[in-house]
Amino acid sequence: MKAHILRQALLDLPGDASEPIVDSNFMRAFLDALGFNNMESIPQYDTGNGAVDYALRHNTVDDIFISTKTNPYLLLELKGRNIDLSDGSAQYKSAVNQLQRYLLAPNCKTVEWGIITNSLNIQLFRKHGKVIYPASSNIDIKSGDINDIVKKIKEKIESSSKALTVAIYNNKGGVGKTTTTVNLAAMLTLLKKKVLIIDFDPNQQDLTSSLGLKPSEDKLYSWLDDKKKLIKIENVICSYKPAAIPYSFDAIPADEKLADLGDTDLRKFFKLSRLYQVLETCKSQYDYILIDSSPNWRFFSQSALLASDVVLIPTKHNNIFSLENAAKAIKSFIPEIQKERKDGGPIALPVFFNGEKITDAQKITVQQA
Numbered sequence: 001m002k003a004h005i006l007r008q009a010l011l012d013l014p015g016d017a018s019e020p021i022v023d024s025n026f027m028r029a030f031l032d033a034l035g036f037n038n039m040e041s042i043p044q045y046d047t048g049n050g051a052v053d054y055a056l057r058h059n060t061v062d063d064i065f066i067s068t069k070t071n072p073y074l075l076l077e078l079k080g081r082n083i084d085l086s087d088g089s090a091q092y093k094s095a096v097n098q099l100q101r102y103l104l105a106p107n108c109k110t111v112e113w114g115i116i117t118n119s120l121n122i123q124l125f126r127k128h129g130k131v132i133y134p135a136s137s138n139i140d141i142k143s144g145d146i147n148d149i150v151k152k153i154k155e156k157i158e159s160s161s162k163a164l165t166v167a168i169y170n171n172k173g174g175v176g177k178t179t180t181t182v183n184l185a186a187m188l189t190l191l192k193k194k195v196l197i198i199d200f201d202p203n204q205q206d207l208t209s210s211l212g213l214k215p216s217e218d219k220l221y222s223w224l225d226d227k228k229k230l231i232k233i234e235n236v237i238c239s240y241k242p243a244a245i246p247y248s249f250d251a252i253p254a255d256e257k258l259a260d261l262g263d264t265d266l267r268k269f270f271k272l273s274r275l276y277q278v279l280e281t282c283k284s285q286y287d288y289i290l291i292d293s294s295p296n297w298r299f300f301s302q303s304a305l306l307a308s309d310v311v312l313i314p315t316k317h318n319n320i321f322s323l324e325n326a327a328k329a330i331k332s333f334i335p336e337i338q339k340e341r342k343d344g345g346p347i348a349l350p351v352f353f354n355g356e357k358i359t360d361a362q363k364i365t366v367q368q369a
Contacts, residue, residue: 019080048106053078071110079118128164134344162283167308171325173295176354178206181292189247193287201294202259220255233282266299276307314354
């Protein structure tokens, strides 16, 4: 019955429906389909940095959301059909920026999800700490079944919290990818986060060496090859516990068997999405998964980016080649993987300057470059 109501509400909207009309004639059916009743949705919610169109959270026995107005879980920013939310449009970018501002606002620290829609397009975003990234592509509702679209969004927002997966990547070597991975893992662990790091550069094995670990003979290879899901993550990882330092995190060392395979054989044995698939099985065990990627654009680096939510790109401000390769990753490589993934991910985090000190004048030069 709800499916029919939602579909009919969409069909009844005028082609040029303004935001108030979309709101009054479509939103109630849409929110019901997402699983939120009248007591679980607050219009014009004060985020502390502007009012978002809707804040949503399921009630508990002693906490009715419209009464307490605390701990929102999902924010929704609504637009009229006269607003162009198609990919790349200026109004789409403005709406995304607006939603991001609300998601990071003082009254929204508990929010994990965000949605923008004008009833013609819809996109879901995930917030993990202060990182916001697409959890779906920008979906064209006109060419899809609204009920299937909403069902998939509902399944995602009801799923348990998962790790943020970060590929540390630059097509240029020597920019501090491994150092960044290890230091980031250590700092996150000190902040009481559960962290897994992966050496997915089996040819250089820098991460494995830097931790004083031995490469495995075929543990990661076997995990990737395990189509029957018989191998558990516990059989692949080792715990890294430095002496006299109060932190530890899990690591997957480089794999010798993977190192022995050329790019052609790797693609013959494994789909590019295979790392993504196996990491999905253990995401609920970690807050962060960091992948130290190889400095090229072949199977290992492509797999690492496809498995990630976001890409951190270390560069050196005084190395023009590292900057050019960072730009190439953002303009070419990441969009290539986004096309493969079809869900909007991964996205590039702001370029990370690594290493030497940088003056204000050098910073301006780097930004121009």
